[in-house]
Amino acid sequence: MTAVNYLTFSTILFLLAIGGVLLNSQNLFILLMSIELMLLAVNMNFLVFSVLLDDMMGQLLALFILAVAAADSAMGLAILVTTYRTRGTMAVEYATGMKG
Amino acid sequence: MLDRAELLGLFPEILLWDTTLILLVLGMMVARTPARPAAPFVRTVAWLGLHCVLLAIVLVGVGIPITINSIHDILLTDSFTHCCDIFLLVGTAGTIMLIVDHGGRDTLRAFETIVLILLSTSGMLVLISASDLLIMFIAMELQTLCFYVLAASKRDSECSTEAGLKYFLLGAFSSGLFLFGCSMVYGSTGVTNFEELGILALTRSWGVPDPSTGIPIIGILCIVVGFLFKITAVPFHMWAPDVYEGSLTLVTAFFSIAPKIAIFANMVRVLNHCFHDHDWQSLLFFASIGSMILGTVAAMAQQKVKRFVVYSSIGHVGYLCIGFAGGTTMEGIQSLLIGLLIYLFMTVNVFGLFCAVRPVRSQYLGDLGVFGKLHPLFAITFSLTMFSYAGIPPLAGFCSKFYLFFGAIRCGADVLAGLGVVTSVISCFYYLRLVKLMYFDLPGEYMIPPRLDRDNSIVLAITVACITLMFLYTSPLFLVTHYMAMGLFAESGVGFSGSVA
Secondary structure (H helix, E strand, C coil): CHHHHHHHHHHHHHHHHHHHHHHCCCCHHHHHHHHHHHHHHHHHHHHHHHHHHCCCHHHHHHHHHHHHHHHHHHHHHHHHHHHHHHHCCCCCCCCCCCCC | CCCHHHHHHCHHHHHHHHHHHHHHHHHHHHHHCCCCCHHHHHHHHHHHHHHHHHHHHHHHHHCCCCCEEECCCCEEECHHHHHHHHHHHHHHHHHHHHHHHHCCCCCCCCCHHHHHHHHHHHHHHHHHCECEHHHHHHHHHHHHHHHHHHHCCCCCCHHHHHHHHHHHHHHHHHHHHHHHHHHHHHHHHCCCEHHHHHHHHHHHHHCCCCHHHHHHHHHHHHHHHHHHHHCCCHHHCCCHHHHHHHCCHHHHHHHHHHHHHHHHHHHHHHHHHCCCCCCCHHHHHHHHHHHHHHHHHHHHCCCEHHHHHHHHHHHHHHHHHHHHCCCCCHHHHHHHHHHHHHHHHHHHHHHHHHHHCHHHHCCEHHHHCCHHHHCHHHHHHHHHHHHHHHCCCCCHHHHHHHHHHHHHHHCCCHHHHHHHHHHHHHHHHHHHHHHHHHHHCCCCCCCCCCCCCHHHHHHHHHHHHHHHHHHHCCHHHHHHHHHHHHHHHHHHCCHHHHHHC
């Protein structure tokens, strides 16, 4: 039963993150945070499964995801900074320079 | 550790990594010395990188394509990956050749572009031969992380940074979904290796379905959705037009050529080895239908050059997905590979042409007017490629579409074949519109004849020759793709049963 609780928790986190990406239209930072939350939920999923199955592969994957998530957020923040410099705003709805 | 055969199989990757490092160090050292103009140096780096890629092609080519499982079964080398590697490297070499030409005079000021292209190419090489969810994820991330930087490489341009931002957000979102799928598959099976997953899936589909089957289906669907994001298939295509339009033309060329090959190869491998109980098939079916329809309808309304190319490439992804229609059958995979190779040649050609008109103002399709008079050779090449995209008979594009539809009919997906024929007839309209624009329309105001430099001309000549003369001697193409499909199915041995069912 504990395993189900852990998995439900991480799945809810994942769904919250997806909701954050899809519904948020105010700030690009919130998008970035949602993406981080998503990777965190996946990571937790892997760790729970790894303990549950008594298998090391899940922890290995979790470590790699940790590294990749760090690289991802570093790159995302860098791109956000350059965007802010050229555009002057952090709002999502203004990121529509190339319609049609 | 590694024995000799494994090491030999990894030579192309090792070469690319080493060259990337050497070029990076060299570039940094030269960039630190003042009074060196930056532009010719991009040219030098691009030239060196081109030779590295050509050397890698030779290394892959001379290697014997035997089946090797290296590094504890996480990389698998066989005839399929062997040929896909060559396709990918040829595509990369074509793109870098365009850069060698334009690096000097273009807005491309940073040599890191080439370094990133080489690094992502090595990621894609690993991705093609990946045989484990872990290595597949890492290779995919290596590739996409390089792409985010490439997309946003023009820092002072509003379009380029926006393209990078969109690519980053949606790419990270899709890899999150993909990872969630991986975690579900791992959690419900306990293995991550493709071979073992395939064996498990096989036993599960033979036995009585147990209550826990729901979880792997969610996992499989998440993984397939992640793939569909990466190949810009329709419900998940929305980032592609903006990203491709915002980035530099040379970078767009690389985006639309190389990752398609790597992702399709990996997708074929995953769907063929791991998940052959066809839970994913209806998803790809709808993606294919949607991509064909949207690619056709939306490309009709486009006024900008790059958006037009993007929508037409979305349509082509739809045609390629037909290859998955009957599950993973031999013929479907073979036609998919033929389509992929021909798409590669046509796209390299189109981007070569667009790079040639770049200094003028290659924003709008109307700017192509009267090129028929200004530069007849350019106009003829362009018309031939457009005819080939449309699928006019003696050209290569016809061949690819014909075999895709033929394969679809053979495995009973008549709806897909019929829809494919209808959409490709409709798409003739806008491909021919471009030809009409070039020959019959009155000039606009930006009438500078395109400049075709040497390397660009070589690329264009080779690709046009391939497109036009392929129908004279098609057997090598069919032999190679058949050989690749054989290599793929020799591993799993379940595709044949799939083709019966």
